[in-house]
Amino acid sequence: MSGGIAQFQAAPGVINLALGHPAPELLPVESIAEIVGSAVLRHGAGGLDYGDPQGPQPTIEALRRRLARVDARVPHQDQLAITAGTSAAIDRVASLFTRPGDVVLVEAPTYHLALRILSDHPIDLVAVPGDADGLDADALARETRRVRAEGRTVRLVYSVPTFSNPTGASLSADRRRALAQVLRTEGLLLVEDDAYRELAYDGEAPPSVWSEDPGRVLRLGTFSKSLAPGLRVGFVTAPPELIQRFTESGLADSGGGAAHFAAVVVGDVMASGLYATTVERLRSGYRARRDALAGAVADHLATFGARWTVPSGGYFLWLTLPGLNTSTLLSAASAVGVEYVPGVRFYLDGQGGEDSLRLAFSRYSADELREGVARLARAVGSATRRGTK
């Protein structure tokens, strides 16, 4: 383990399309190195002391200006707080807004590691079926009523409605409105994981569900995808009384603002204009990778009857191989040097996604992505010939 710094160390020769991690060469190392020393000097003791529990005000102001450009609504000062990243924020939400035995509804399929974070709390997760277009509002209403009819409390709904992890799909405007309507009629609170908003490749991202109804949504944003995940800085937009629950929690009272120092640095990165240029660079870099992956999938896998939708943003392409079991296929794929995440991992208790898989196009170059898909096609080809259907 000596010398290790990053979470992900690729095995030599393997193209690991399982991991939703950024491309190391796209991380803004030099620009952050250039700005960070002067950020420390500029903010002086305030940047190193316990931070404002809401977050550094300059960072909050810069973020509000940014959201004015990339979302349909700008949070008021009291509708926003800085977090220690989305994973930590999901954990906080579970601690602060659920009680033991509560039910949290989760989209199916959904971000598998969010399920793990939630499962570290004494709550029960119940899946709401989605489809290729994302969370279905009617299914959500039905499932809410069904669970409540059992006398149980439904506290929250978790979903990734924009450039979804794992499907890459985004809720249509109609579905967003219908979802907001169900949140109101059923008295639900949506945890909107909005991690991929900045990584939009075909025009701007659709408006957040939070912007549709800021009284019913905790929208979790992050700088992990748009700047650097190691900073561990994100944000939440939510009703003022819920923001207050964050900023007046025991943790905030004792430790001050989440990730304070890194959040101060992020504020300077935004104010300097470096953030906007970094996002442009990432969009263009990841767009090319998305195109390379989607092109290779069409070239190599269409012949096997594969189905997929080219995502308009984010890190992921969701691939369905009718008749194949992608969990079984994985060892054959590994044997030829390519990895992915089988679809079942994104379903609670593995109830679904048997013939699907998630490919991340974020970490590897266009050439490596094409090679990875070629390898995957070889594994699919031999599985099909062997009749592992």
Added chain:
Amino acid sequence: MSGGIAQFQAAPGVINLALGHPAPELLPVESIAEIVGSAVLRHGAGGLDYGDPQGPQPTIEALRRRLARVDARVPHQDQLAITAGTSAAIDRVASLFTRPGDVVLVEAPTYHLALRILSDHPIDLVAVPGDADGLDADALARETRRVRAEGRTVRLVYSVPTFSNPTGASLSADRRRALAQVLRTEGLLLVEDDAYRELAYDGEAPPSVWSEDPGRVLRLGTFSKSLAPGLRVGFVTAPPELIQRFTESGLADSGGGAAHFAAVVVGDVMASGLYATTVERLRSGYRARRDALAGAVADHLATFGARWTVPSGGYFLWLTLPGLNTSTLLSAASAVGVEYVPGVRFYLDGQGGEDSLRLAFSRYSADELREGVARLARAVGSATRRGTK
């Protein structure tokens, strides 16, 4: 709120001895500004990517070398992980190591905001009486058996055994051994809040309870007091299977290492020697403040029958004013421009400490501390004359 960065903004003219915050002028702003840019370049993408869930290995190695100097035992590689500071670590411990309805025993008096962090979880807190010398092992054993006799599960014990917040006291070697013995015989796990170890003013700090029995203790360390709280970086030393629970939790799986970027910076600060020189500077600066405060207390308050022990480390002096109610006294003190925390705040449900108070000597200069105590003496004097006894 515009422009605010730090958590604490002192009201003009007030000497606020309530807050356990560092002296802004002792925070190593220039040195960190100097080192941070090259740290980013040196670690490259690895410092900005998702981090190793255990923490950056260079930081862990530097920390092990440091603990060899300031504690009686060096953790093995698998007995250590980086945290996002002690407040976040207490929150994690509550999430990962308790179940709803469990009892967590807490020293009385103890760090009041730790009580708040723990109270954000569905557990019950039960106080174990301490005295001027800290947690009493016999009382702990008695209370554990009493709670268990009610059919309840006692999961953890929380204590600050070294340079305590709020009392400044440290457990004697005999009490540490007795405590470790009770942890074993009763099958308890101690959460040892070891925040003040580095701030030792009269020789080195006593060995941690963790060093006494590393199989029964989660020791929480932090860089908040020895470097800068805004970094939000700390560490835990604990049995390997508990470290694993941290590093394999849903949160770590999803977000990677806690406070990764800041933890990488801390590693470079340690490796460069800057950490050791900063700690020396802090020790000498805070020792002078401790002496100023203790001297002023002797000069101004002994006449009122006050009792106190001069602390050998940390941030705090605990003052008892027999016959006075320090909650009532607070408004008189505020009126003359000095603040403190009444003793009752450090007791569960305010059951104790009525005639005591906590004074922090960390944030203010020696002159301000003397002036603050002179003001406090005026408030005590008029309360005594008015017979608010």
